[in-house]
Amino acid sequence: MALRELPYRTATALCRDARPTVNAIQPLFRRNASTDAAPEVETTSFADAAAKPDAVVKDFDPIARSRARRRGKKQLPPSRYQYREPKYYRGPLHPHQPLPVSDPASRRFQPGPFTLPRLDQTYQSTIAQDILAMTYQHYPPGYRAPKVEQRLREWQGDSPYYKGRPLRGPRGKGEVLRLLQEPRTFRNIPKITKVVVHSMVPEAMQDSANMHVAGMILQAITNVRVESHKARHNVVGWGLREGRYVSVTATLEREDASHFLEKLIDVVLPRIKEWKGVPGSSGDGHGNISFGLTPDQLALFPEIEVNYDAYPPKMIPGCHITIITDATSNKDARLLTQAIGLPFYGKLND
Amino acid sequence: MATPIPSPSALRALRASIAPYTRHSQQVRHATLLRRPKRPYTFTQLIQLSDGSAFTLRTTNPQPVLKSAKDIRNNPLWHPSSQKLLNVEEDEAGRLAAFRAKFGTVWDSEGEKGKKGDSLLDIIGGAAKQTDAPKAPSKAAPAAPPPAAKPAPKKK
Numbered sequence: 001m002a003l004r005e006l007p008y009r010t011a012t013a014l015c016r017d018a019r020p021t022v023n024a025i026q027p028l029f030r031r032n033a034s035t036d037a038a039p040e041v042e043t044t045s046f047a048d049a050a051a052k053p054d055a056v057v058k059d060f061d062p063i064a065r066s067r068a069r070r071r072g073k074k075q076l077p078p079s080r081y082q083y084r085e086p087k088y089y090r091g092p093l094h095p096h097q098p099l100p101v102s103d104p105a106s107r108r109f110q111p112g113p114f115t116l117p118r119l120d121q122t123y124q125s126t127i128a129q130d131i132l133a134m135t136y137q138h139y140p141p142g143y144r145a146p147k148v149e150q151r152l153r154e155w156q157g158d159s160p161y162y163k164g165r166p167l168r169g170p171r172g173k174g175e176v177l178r179l180l181q182e183p184r185t186f187r188n189i190p191k192i193t194k195v196v197v198h199s200m201v202p203e204a205m206q207d208s209a210n211m212h213v214a215g216m217i218l219q220a221i222t223n224v225r226v227e228s229h230k231a232r233h234n235v236v237g238w239g240l241r242e243g244r245y246v247s248v249t250a251t252l253e254r255e256d257a258s259h260f261l262e263k264l265i266d267v268v269l270p271r272i273k274e275w276k277g278v279p280g281s282s283g284d285g286h287g288n289i290s291f292g293l294t295p296d297q298l299a300l301f302p303e304i305e306v307n308y309d310a311y312p313p314k315m316i317p318g319c320h321i322t323i324i325t326d327a328t329s330n331k332d333a334r335l336l337t338q339a340i341g342l343p344f345y346g347k348l349n350d
Numbered sequence: 351m352a353t354p355i356p357s358p359s360a361l362r363a364l365r366a367s368i369a370p371y372t373r374h375s376q377q378v379r380h381a382t383l384l385r386r387p388k389r390p391y392t393f394t395q396l397i398q399l400s401d402g403s404a405f406t407l408r409t410t411n412p413q414p415v416l417k418s419a420k421d422i423r424n425n426p427l428w429h430p431s432s433q434k435l436l437n438v439e440e441d442e443a444g445r446l447a448a449f450r451a452k453f454g455t456v457w458d459s460e461g462e463k464g465k466k467g468d469s470l471l472d473i474i475g476g477a478a479k480q481t482d483a484p485k486a487p488s489k490a491a492p493a494a495p496p497p498a499a500k501p502a503p504k505k506k
Contacts, residue, residue, distance in 0.1 A: 088384065091381075
């Protein structure tokens, strides 16, 4: 039986790799739906894309656009049900409680987001994938991560009060518990959570005008109302007096943070003369990266340039910018900020 | 009817929902003012970078369009390998250009070749140049394409 089939088997074995020439030629003559589209796709490039924007700039009229949007639509008629939130919070047992912040009727409601910033689009479309690919650590199947031991110290001794006491932190002054380095997954790709712009104005102890100018400048460049802070301690060397207002901060989140970073990286930092980049030693080991701008450099922001005369030139402060990410190490935080466009120089601190 | 005392979990949830505005380390017995958040007025601004690309921003700056001359697209720090950007001369006040316009020879003023066609040097060197005039474009042609064909700097 097997012998009778032998010639046939041999023939199939030999012909297995040989295919008719028609099949090879076919793709050349076949016509797909994408055939027409292909030449157009190939000719497109980044260099050609720059040709259009002149028309975009010429036609850009935000006021006319918003007017056109509103044209056909009337406002909704007022509702008969009008609820006013209490102006004061009178404690948890009071029958009239404030609304949650997310409710548009709440006094503390903040509308938004209004735009999808370009930085966020870039992050979602490219940066996140790139970071995941670059920092991914592959483990073979069956791998078990070593168990993390207790990193806090127990209370040693025979005092009966040690029993229920919370564990001690790491030994040494100024030592803190480092963040755990979780394996990278698609869920923990580092992203920018906040940007804090901080400006310390010790001259404000003599003349509060410095404080006002610093506040207005930070508000102009960040789109956020600033918060002012008092000195917490007397520091004789710096002439600080406890309880005096000495600094302002603006904390940017979400949309504001993205807009600020775009403006900073694309427009302001490249204008600085002989700027080397962010020092590579920056980074606190917990995913935060900070750098400073001098008064001259801060004046390069377009918001300040447009009415530079409004600010007394001697009172323009410098500032520190801290980019807070949810990365757990300097390396990851730097990877993220580099992808966004911040250059680093010098020795990197890892 | 007396108001029932809320359960501890309900109280906790309530406290969490209003936490950012009633943050106190100690018990507070007075009524706390719930402040309306203040936000500066912002405009939509179109920023056009030096290579012509544009994007919109929300800023406190009332100019509708901002055209920047110096930015990330033409700064050598962001494009360290670009010869085109490294060779550009720093002439923001226009002094070098003014000097060249006044004292420059043909060799200096590359851009103004057509204008300076009747200068003395051109007339003198005209006879010698005519022989290799057809050569010059062919020599320039291979040199010119690389910057154009070079892929545009990658966005971000």
